[in-house]
Amino acid sequence: MRTISLLRQLSEVVLAIGIAPLFVGWIAQCRAWLQNRTAPPLLQPYRVLRKLFHKDAALATDASPLFRSTPYVLFGTMVLAAAIIPSIATDLPFARAADAIALIGLFATARVFLSLAAMDIGTAFGSMGARREMMIGFLAEPALLMVLFNAFLLFGSTALPSLVDGYATHHSVVDPSVIFAAIAFLMVLLAENARIPIDNPATHLELTMIHEAMLLEYSARHLALVEWASSLKLFNYACIGFALFLPWGIAIHGADGGAAMLIAVAALAGKLVLAGIGLALIESLSAKLRLFRAPEYLAIAFLLAVLGLLAHLLLGTSAHA
């Protein structure tokens, strides 16, 4: 039993690392179709990673060890986060070590390291990007916490696996608060992953960048790791969303091995395909917000999450009731 759990844990992490770039490639492909462009190959993100790993890294002369170690820290935190999030199974030995609040802490750690590394070189763009990233971050985190609190209230636990298990055992629960929370979560997901309408991952205009501005000085393997970590972050966020709002198919605690896992992987693939189409659609339909609209946007996300909480408290439904 113990080895099977470990095996599940291991396979989940490997799966996350392996298909995170594929998810990004899929979104890029959907976006291209929606914009009437010829799509890049689905495997393009892997090709980019391979290219970057084969290059020689160029470092600024003023780069400190912090700048050099940050890509590894980023990648490490995102892998760790992937280990905590129940993307295909809930019986994860690792997940017991940290709950969803610790998960937000992990994301915050990554953000702090990346921002410090961006300022480390001392270019105007790095500092500018770091400044904007912190602004988005400190507004997005409370909104994300509120979203999670919605789920916590429903199932009385802060651990993501128990939430999924909770859904599975109380499948009659359709709580209006979930809808508010889901919209709020989607808004936070877009903001936190440097996507339109907050940031534009495809831009070449350095003055408008947020996430990209912090990466301008990275090259080769460092850049590859940062890019990989970014795609892992998006994958992780998607999986948090699935765990909170679409938990069907995830192998729950006590489900027997092989078959449940296969179903879980298939369900995850299906959900990612749909999520990719959805994200591409949102990105194609909307324009980028003026930077100072970002606080309003994230305030709305926060407000929706709070409304969810209120709805829950007022209506008084609970899985435990």
Place this chain on the structure above:
Amino acid sequence: MPMQSTIFDLAATPLPSNVPAIRCEAHGDAWLRLAEKMRAAGSRLLTLWGTDDRDRDASFCIRAAWLTWEGVVVAEQRIADAEDPSYPSLAELFPAASRLQRAVYDLLGVRANGADTRGWLRHSGWPENVFPLRRDFDATKQDAADPEPYPFVPVEGDGVHEIAVGPVHAGIIEPGHFRFSVVGEKVLRLEERLGYTHKGVAKLFQTMRQEDGHRLAARLSGDSAVAFSWAWCAAQEFLTQTACPPRATQLRALALEHERLANHLGDLGALGNDAGFAFGLTQFSRMKEHLLRANCEVFGARYLMDYIVPGGVAQNLPQHAVGRLAALYPLLDEGTRAMRAIYDEHAGVQDRFRGAGRLARDCAEQRGALGMAARASGIPCDLRVDHPWPPYDALQPRMVTGTTGDVAARVQVRFDEILESLRLCRSLLQGLSHGPVCTEVLRWAPNRIGLGLIEGWRGPVMIAVETGANGTIRSCHTHDPSVQNWPLLEHAILGNIVPDFPLINKSFNLSYSGQDG
């Protein structure tokens, strides 16, 4: 339209040009007096340039051209003091003169008194006491000087810091340096530093002959190849009294409107993309590509390079051309209207466009804005309407103006100009004359000045050529409206936030190469 033989109290002589133009001399005090009267009359400074005439009459010559409601007035003053040549600055009266005067000093060593003395084009590319446009300049033994710091105007205050952008940018664009003084994200001041693409065009012209000049002119700013080559050819044809065949002038106008269409289509797409609306870019890129392919089939060049030659155009329309274009225009018309509806109704895009980079009419008038940017601020000025030359006199183009002067206004003006250009193209195609498309151009007489002034897509481009003996070029000055409009960008950005700059910049889309010369 004949112009008067005097301008204010100065004797004037007509100048060979495709628009009404006169030339007068204004030495010493008369220079400033003329400038003051020009200012009072509401004329705009078009350009200012200098030539080394020490081989001829032991003096330097400084010329200024004004755009008045009657036409162009070129004033010249001779500066006899060859040791320490200087002239009164016009920058107080015409802010656009400042950079032009700095450029004149860098190239010719003639100083404008009482003006900004910082370098503009030199960039330590050659020593400080060497002036390339002087006739005794020896290009074979010049080295680059040691790099010198450039004193940007500092902004002091609590929390004010600078963001230095360029000349190397993250995208593939021309080089230019922008120094922002900001508090947080708000821009307090923007100072541009240009000149990175200075190629010595004026000097190169002096080594060329009259039959080659149009090719260099076309290459001054690639997106205005038609406008510049037409301006050159107009100057040359009026100097040699060549009558361009009617069919050739119509084909030239067709090419000029195609150039306008291509630039507006490309920029509207890029504006959408800069607002994070990539759908706009792909749609407009598709339309632009249709146009460029048609250009290639009909005119023999996608970007119409070297289509206009002295005496006419390089090639007649191929057999199928009229049908090909008649099929293209409705496609562009419908596509543009559809995209306009999408842009207009997209809340996110409109939120980015409206109010961003507002250039008030007062400011635009005060600083002598030209062309499309001026029209978007509500200033009616379009050479095709104000001083129509063939075939525009028969076409009667409609003046397109905006009111608000922000990015949204420049977008609307571009949309309207696309539709108007399509109308002109259809009209040209229907009324196309028969006959030859090129005629012979004779050799020009030496020591005369000719002007070519064409409303390109950005605004009026000008070529002023001074003839030499045996078909050589004594001097040639090229002018792109970007010179006037670059400083306006410094005003339009004030009070906006840093991440809106690329969008505002793109709405003007000024030429670096054209301003640097």
